[in-house]
Amino acid sequence: MRTAIVLFNLGGPDGPHAIKPFRVNLFSDKAIIRAPWFIRVWLSRLIANSSAKAAYENYQLMGGKSPLLELTEKQARALETVLGLDYRCFIAMRYWHPFAAQTVKEVKQWAPDRILLLPLYPQFSSTTTGSSLSDWREAAAAAGLAVPVTSLCCWYDDPAYIAATAALVREAIEDAMAQKPGLPLRVLFSAHGLPESIVKAGDPYQAQVEASSAAVMAHLADTKVEALVCYQSRATPQKWLEPSTVEAIAQAGRDGVGVVVVPIAFVSDHIETLVELDIENRHLAEQAGVPVYVRARVANDDPDFIRAVAGLVRRAQVPGLYQGGTACAKKHKDCPGAGMV
Structure with missing residues (x-):
């Protein structure tokens, strides 16, 4: 059977010309800003x-564009x-090219x-996986793409994914230990934040991030x-999940412990790893007196990670919803697989 795999990401x-429209697209999404249109x-x-x-300056640090599509x-x-x-793999991005409508035509x-x-989001959120799946379904219906579809909901605790992630974290821990032998270390599992209101409404993201982090540990x-576990990239005035990564770094400085930052919710490098974690937060760590600051590599095309994703693909054989990990509790009603097992 010929299988089309559609990889979703943000x-x-x-290029510089795309920075503003990309951000407008992002914050126009009703899954993110939950207000009337x-x-x-x-x-x-x-x-x-x-x-x-600030956005323009940050993208300039990466050559004027995001590396996410190439990665x-x-x-x-x-x-x-x-x-x-x-x-065959196809790519559908949510807020910049290639959009789902274009990818649907290529798949057809x-x-x-x-x-x-x-979705290249191990942990489900209505703001990421949920939004991408809805966008795809609308585009597929408009194009008349009628083929049996399996939707991978989440894979936050898939054993092979966890093992591949743990290997990258171990590498970073060993790096930090080599820099200052005997120094106490704290692993900060830094995930993209969400407003608390979205989680309280039934989004399973926080619980899945915590489960991924515990499994790696x-x-x-x-x-x-x-x-x-901490959260980065706050973007609106609402109360967001806590503690923030910035607060966690400051506390590490006060406690005199080294820091290993793990971008637990990302599987590809982009502005939030290459600029926010590698440059901005590293500078904050220096100011806070953190004795060692190491950022664990994200998976990108790491062979163990790719094999883990291939395993997910091979197991997802039946049309409908497939969960690579454990089903969500019923209280996480925003997850399409909540309470299934």
């Missing part, structure tokens, strides 16, 4: 304009190599026997390091 501007449109432009200069393409090609000729032209929708029990 997307990113492909006319307020949402106004807010998206207000947020994009208010931080336009996702590498993941796609690596995944095809592992899976073989009956599989290839004429697969089945489609697997595979179970692999690292012999390292005897402590761990904390």
Whole structure:
């Protein structure tokens, strides 16, 4: 059977001209700004304009654009190599090219026997996976793409994914230990934040981030390091999940412990790892007196990670919803698989 694998991710501007429209698209999404459309449109432009200069400067640090598309393409090609000729990967970004409508046409032209929708978000959130899946369904319906579809909901505790992540974290811990032998270390599992109101409304993201982090730490029990889950990239005035990564770094400075930052919710490098964590937060750590600051590598096209994703693909054989990990509790009603098992 010819299987089309659609890899979903956030997307990113492909040049300075795209920075503002990308951010407008992002903050116009009703899954992120949960307000009437006319307020949402106004807010998206207000947020994009208010931080336009800082956003432009940050993207300049990465050559004027996001590397996310190129890195996702590498993941796609690596995944095809592992899976073989009956599989082909397509990319659909949520807020910048290639959009779902364009990718739907490419998939339809290839004429697969089945489609697997595979969000590159291990932890489900209505603001990421949920939004991407809804966007795809609308585009597929408009294009008349009628092929059996399997939607991968989440894979936050998939054993192979956890093992691949733990190997990257161990590498970072060993780096930090080598810099200052004997120094106490704290692993900060830094995930993109969410407003608390979204989690209280039934989004499982926080619970899944905590589960991923705990599973990784179970692999690292012999390292005897402590761990904390924290959240980065606050973008609106609402109360967001706590503690923030900035607060966690400041506390590490007060406690005199080294820090290993793990971008637990990301599988590809982009502005939030390459600029926010590597540059801005590293500077904050220096100011706070943190004795060692190391950021763990994200997966990108790491062979163990690609093999883990290939395993998810091979197991997702039945049309409908497939969960790579444990089903969500019923209270997480925003998850399409809540309470299934």
